[in-house]
Amino acid sequence: MPALSPTMTTGNIASWKKAEGDAIAAGDIIAEIETDKATMEWEAQDEGVLAKIVVQAGARDVPVGTPVAIVVDEASDVAAFANYEAGSAATSSSSSNAAAAAPAAPASSSPPSSSLSNFPPHTLMGLPALSPTMAAGNIASWKKKAGDSVSAGDVLAEVETDKATMEWEAQDDGVIAKILVEAGVSDVPVGTPVAVVVDDEGLVGAFAGYTAADAAAKEGGSAAAAAAPAAAAAVAAAPVSAPSSVSSAPRATATLAAGPRVIASPYAKKLAADAGVSLVGVPGTGPAGRVVAADVAALLASGGGAKVSSASPTSSSAAVEIGTEYETFSDVPHSQIRRVTASRLLQSKQQVPHYYLTVDVRLDALLETRARLNEARAAMGKKGDEGPAKLSVNDFVLKAAALALKAVPGVNAAWSADFTRVFKNVDINVAVQAPSGLMVPLLIDADKAGLGEISAKVRALAAAARDGNLKPEQMASGTFTVSNLGMFGVEQFAAIVNPPQAAILAVGGARPVLVPSKSSGDANEDGGPGFEAATVLSATLSCDHRVVDGAMGAQWLQAFKRFMEQPLTMLL
Numbered sequence: 001m002p003a004l005s006p007t008m009t010t011g012n013i014a015s016w017k018k019a020e021g022d023a024i025a026a027g028d029i030i031a032e033i034e035t036d037k038a039t040m041e042w043e044a045q046d047e048g049v050l051a052k053i054v055v056q057a058g059a060r061d062v063p064v065g066t067p068v069a070i071v072v073d074e075a076s077d078v079a080a081f082a083n084y085e086a087g088s089a090a091t092s093s094s095s096s097n098a099a100a101a102a103p104a105a106p107a108s109s110s111p112p113s114s115s116l117s118n119f120p121p122h123t124l125m126g127l128p129a130l131s132p133t134m135a136a137g138n139i140a141s142w143k144k145k146a147g148d149s150v151s152a153g154d155v156l157a158e159v160e161t162d163k164a165t166m167e168w169e170a171q172d173d174g175v176i177a178k179i180l181v182e183a184g185v186s187d188v189p190v191g192t193p194v195a196v197v198v199d200d201e202g203l204v205g206a207f208a209g210y211t212a213a214d215a216a217a218k219e220g221g222s223a224a225a226a227a228a229p230a231a232a233a234a235v236a237a238a239p240v241s242a243p244s245s246v247s248s249a250p251r252a253t254a255t256l257a258a259g260p261r262v263i264a265s266p267y268a269k270k271l272a273a274d275a276g277v278s279l280v281g282v283p284g285t286g287p288a289g290r291v292v293a294a295d296v297a298a299l300l301a302s303g304g305g306a307k308v309s310s311a312s313p314t315s316s317s318a319a320v321e322i323g324t325e326y327e328t329f330s331d332v333p334h335s336q337i338r339r340v341t342a343s344r345l346l347q348s349k350q351q352v353p354h355y356y357l358t359v360d361v362r363l364d365a366l367l368e369t370r371a372r373l374n375e376a377r378a379a380m381g382k383k384g385d386e387g388p389a390k391l392s393v394n395d396f397v398l399k400a401a402a403l404a405l406k407a408v409p410g411v412n413a414a415w416s417a418d419f420t421r422v423f424k425n426v427d428i429n430v431a432v433q434a435p436s437g438l439m440v441p442l443l444i445d446a447d448k449a450g451l452g453e454i455s456a457k458v459r460a461l462a463a464a465a466r467d468g469n470l471k472p473e474q475m476a477s478g479t480f481t482v483s484n485l486g487m488f489g490v491e492q493f494a495a496i497v498n499p500p501q502a503a504i505l506a507v508g509g510a511r512p513v514l515v516p517s518k519s520s521g522d523a524n525e526d527g528g529p530g531f532e533a534a535t536v537l538s539a540t541l542s543c544d545h546r547v548v549d550g551a552m553g554a555q556w557l558q559a560f561k562r563f564m565e566q567p568l569t570m571l572l
Helices: 075-081 086-092 097-101 201-207 212-219 223-237 266-275 293-301 336-351 364-380 393-407 451-467 550-565 567-571
Strands: 010-016 029-034 039-043 048-053 069-072 123-126 136-142 155-160 165-169 174-179 193-198 354-362 413-415 420-422 428-430 432-434 437-439 480-484 503-507 511-516 531-544
Touching (some): 266 293
Antiparallel strands (some): 136 155, 174 193, 511 531
């Protein structure tokens, strides 16, 4: 199975376009594959004869790299593979027999049925990956219970992923026999068995005593792996207190570690941290015994003060202070989205060598073009209708960015340890602020879409993101990201690269400025060049220097600026 999109890990074989015994030439369509992006044609790269179709049409969730067909050089060799079985293909490709023998059953959702000695035939449903970057999820609620019938398309549960709270839909028919991981359990690894499904409602009672250990035994897992979900369920069953709000202590200090409370000025804390000493037990000369900078200086001059361990600061007797000394506060638990976003951004900033390029883009021609197009779009509406939504400046930004990626394809790329992958498709993630955190829904084939189509799609994606209704395919990783904070009054900022992408564009708001006039009629009294009013926005390109050199980044910004300042070129 080939990878027909940058984020594809599995695919569904929609149909075969070649039969066993057919000759194949380079460029011929072998099959139609349903990827995470769309149904795409799989083209042959070499000549040969199709000897055996190992995985039939209709197979779903076939992992990339799984042997799906056998090709030989000569037609006379086809007969030798008449009795070839999938297990042999698995052996020859160094993949597992299970992957080749049952490609339609992904490990993360529905492993093939097999019966233990004391249980009827059943299927384990593992927690699926509902986003490309999801490694674990929180089961917010179950929509089905033990004994309920399930049809393909039914919503089984709501799962909080690293992107949003999403609905998990059933892929097959059956009956829920046992829920293994109850609602409320957090950080359930993808693939963990969370429910048991049987074919007949009469078999449900046989699974009353079914446990996570039985599930692990069915999958050949270890006792430790079996105990993990059960332990998680036990933790989830314990009462969880709501975020507390402190209102009575006027000088409370929040801490991340146990130990005596220290009341000190921010500067005193900094001096102590820089010196690697603890302020626990240090007498303060400030108001109400507060430790001030002079107290720290005296402590250091005397050579006193307990040293704070740098290896494990939270395990020392000194408190790790995170709050304020004066105001009340409340602790808001991190959502799954917030935790994953924080982890990925930290990783990006630490591992990706960032640099930044900024240009000012004059918008006068674009604003005039936008006004004319919006007038034309309004006139297209039926009488009494408002007509299509107005085009925004951001719609032009996305289109210009997409065309610039086609003009300078080296920026439309990703870094790998052994190679740089340059994408042919232009799929742009659009940063959207949602109640649960930052989300980046995907605008597919942005270079091929018109301004009106971009406007409609982005509005729909933004609304779905804010409502928490994005589908997994709308959350996939694209080839480039655009973040626009202009609507918040931000004039300029630099964004963090979204790996594995090589660049991200940060767009500020439009602002009026004076620029040198090109018209001789605007000359000043001394005959020198005059000035004219213009509308300008700043655009900053953050680049991964491993992939995008400075000159390439500058070329991309030049192309982006050209499209923005000559908007009619986007319509060609």
